[in-house]
Amino acid sequence: MTMNWKMNASMLSAALLIAAPAAFGDGAEVYAKNCASCHGKDGKGETTMGKKAKVKDYTDAKVQASFTDAEALKVIQEGKEKMKGYKDKVTEAEAKELVAYIRAFKK
């Protein structure tokens, strides 16, 4: 009985793990559409707009250490300097995925 329950539970969580990316995306698409124009596909910000807006290099560990996840989330929602907020464009869940996506640029 216990064995069966455990197996079902682990099978269920495996199914959820497989289903999650399809259901929520990984931020990549949202990033490519809204953010890459300034921050670059690689997070370095070496785009025409990125250079103009003076974005930082998100592959740089020091830059990554300069803001917390909560701060990044706030910037994505409310904006900062030349970056406008994305509150009405991305959901809170998507904004959180974007934070994780930005974090993944770190070398």
Ligand code: HEC
């Ligand atoms: C018009 C250009 C532009 C676009 C588009 C843009 N950003 Fe920004 N972003 C900036 C600028 C400028 C800053 C402030 C300087 C910096 O921290 O690099 C900034 C800062 C940030 C920060 C916070 C860094 C900190 O120091 O607090 C994060 C995180 C971020 N952007 C993520 C995103 C995400 C995710 C998107 C897409 C939803 C996006 N940006 C779209 C220009 C842009």
